[in-house]
Amino acid sequence: MNLQNISPDEVIYFHLGPFPISATIVYTWGVMLLLVLFSCMVTRNLATGNRIPRWQNLLEIIVQVMRDQIREISHQDPGIYLAFIGTLFIFIAVSNMLSVVPGFIPPTASLSTTAGLAVCVFVAVFIYGIIQQGILGYFRQYLKPTPFMLPFNVIGEFSRTLALAVRLFGNMMSGAKIAAILLAVIPLIFPVIMQALGLLTGLIQAYIFAILAMVYIASATRTHHEKAMELENKEQAKKGEVHG
Amino acid sequence: MLINWFTVIAQIINFLILMVLLKIFLYDKIVKAIDEREKKIADRMEDAERKNQEAEERGKSLQEEKRRLEDKRKDMLEEAEHEADERRKKLIKDAREEVDHRQGEWREALRREKKSFLDNLRRMIAERTFSLAGRVLQDLADxxxxxxxxxxxxxxxxxxxxxxxxxxxxxxxxxxxxxxxxxxxxxxxxxxxxxxxxxxxxxxxxxxxxxxxxxxxxxxxxxxxxGRKIAWSLEYYLEDIMEQASQLLEEQARKEPDKQSVQAKERQSEQQEQTSDSV
CATH class of the missing domain: 3.30.2320 (hypothetical protein PF0899 fold)
Structure with a gap:
């Protein structure tokens, strides 16, 4: 077992100019193509009447569940988060689940992919935090509860991003590798169970990744939100006293 | 090295492209469809609520109207029954009066006929007696x-x-x-x-x-x-006799109608009983 077997990044299919196009990128394109085509086909004829096509129904259920989850975690309108969190979940889930297809190497089994996604989350936390609280408001968070906590806050920010990337990569890579190892040891029947378990793990990992991203974003945006809520509560309490 | 930095950047770009594409082709459209349908459902629910309310009101008003009509019908029926009853009573009364009247007329006619007959008879008897007595007395006069x-x-x-x-x-x-x-x-x-x-x-x-x-x-x-007169004449006696005879005849004539009227009354009461049975 060498590095090439662990990471699909090392499998170079061809070079596009100076850039080596690895298996990870190719399979990512494949997943992207699949998702976009499927979405296009389904959403081309959307029905708003009583009867809706079953594929539209499926997509509506998925989107609705994601919106509900986002709303539950962030206590905010899911509008601006849906595209980011939803795409994370769908991309990871579809990539992981396609791992049961023979010959398909899930892009999420590459640490580069998971690192890329983690970087996206890291940046998104900044962007959403700044959108919601303003630049000063966002960066003031790192000084809480005291300015002495600043280094730890910064370390936490980076470490959790790293954890995101490594968690997903580890799980997916291990799933694929364990399947390969078990095939060598017990070639019949047992690998099927492992594949099924792999599907479950893949879905759970997608869920965990998306939920954690949302939690990070929510924690960056919620302070402002909570302050507003606290102010509101105080005002209400005052009113209550006055009325009392 | 497990991390290929070119691949990382490529994946970030891929992810962003995918996010944009899915936002355009999936989320926006689906969310729009969901919102539209929810709005439609809400509208329909509202409409249904409104219609239901309308139907309820309409049902109430119809029931009210039905009740009113029923009352009216009952009133009319009662009125008609009452009218018919009155009319029947009036008709029976009229018929009875008519019968009584006819009977009375008939009895009156009968009585008049009898009276005129008796009058004629009386006059004839008196005249006969009178002339007979006169002739006898004239014959006897000496x-x-x-x-x-x-x-x-x-x-x-x-x-x-x-x-x-x-x-x-x-x-x-x-x-x-x-x-x-x-x-x-x-x-x-x-x-x-x-x-x-x-x-x-x-x-x-x-x-x-x-x-x-x-x-x-x-x-x-x-x-x-x-212009004064003092007289004695057989005529007076005869007239006296005639008077007495006619009085006697009249009395008899009066008694007979009495009997008849009693019988008539009995008949009438029988008729009344019959009519009351038929009512």
Whole structure:
């Protein structure tokens, strides 16, 4: 077992100019193509009447569940988060689940992919935090509860991003590798169970990744939100006293 | 090195592209569809609620109207029944009155007929008796009877009340003492003398008596002066008899209708019972 077997990044299919196009990128394109085509086909004829096509129904259920989850975690309108969190979940889930297809190497089994996604989350936390609280408001968070906590806050920010990337990569890579190892040891029947378990793990990992991203974003945006809520509560309490 | 930095950047770009594409082709459209359908459902629910309310109101108003109509119908039916009842009663009453009236008329006609018949009979009997008696008396009249008549007349004059006598005398005096004495037969001289003497004795000396004969008197004497009359005649007796006979006949005639009316009443009551049964 060498590095090439662990990471699909090392499998170079061809070079596009100076850039080596690895298996990870190719399979990512494949997943992207699949998702976009499927979405296009389904959403081309959307029905708003009583009867809706079953594929539209499926997509509506998925989107609705994601919106509900986002709303539950962030206590905010899911509008601006849906595209980011939803795409994370769908991309990871579809990539992981396609791992049961023979010959398909899930892009999420590459640490580069998971690192890329983690970087996206890291940046998104900044962007959403700044959108919601303003630049000063966002960066003031790192000084809480005291300015002495600043280094730890910064370390936490980076470490959790790293954890995101490594968690997903580890799980997916291990799933694929364990399947390969078990095939060598017990070639019949047992690998099927492992594949099924792999599907479950893949879905759970997608869920965990998306939920954690949302939690990070929510924690960056919620302070402002909570302050507003606290102010509101105080005002209400005052009113209550006055009325009392 | 597990991390290929070029791949990382490529994946980030890939991810961003995928995010944009999915936002365009999936999320926006699906969310829009969901919102639209939710709006539609909400609209429909609202519409249904409104319609339901309308239907409820309409149902209420219809029920109200139905109840009103039912009441009206009942009222009308009652009225009609009442009217019919009254009308029937009136018709029965009219019919009964009509029957009574007809019966009364018929009975009246019968009574009139009987009365006229009885009248005719009475008149005929009286006339017959009268003429028979007159003829018999005329046949029997002779000098002696005439004398007896004169005597009876004289007795009558003498039997007059004092007041009457005075009034008569006064009347005679005013008419110049002339009086006319009608008799049904030729008075002989003795009779004339006796009557004249009696008259002069009772009514005054200046009385002049003029004698006339009137066969229609049958048998009797009439004394006339200044419109007054003192008379004795068989006619009076006959008339008296006739009066009595007709009275008797009338009484009998009256009794018979009484019987008839009693029978009629019985019949009427029977009829009433029958009609009440049929009601």
């Amino acid at each position: 000098a002696e009877l005439q004398e007896r008549v004169a005597d009876v007349f004289i007795k009558r004059i003498k039997g007059m009340e004092e007041d009457e006598k005075k009034q008569a005398a006064k009347a005679i005096r005013e008419s110049g003492g002339r009086i006319v004495l009608q008799s049904s037969f030729d008075m002989d001289e003795t009779g004339k003398r006796k009557i004249t003497a009696a008259l002069r004795e009772e009514l005054g000396d200046e009385v002049e008596v003029e004698y006339e004969t009137d066969p229609e008197l049958l048998l009797g004497v009439n004394l006339k002066f200044r």
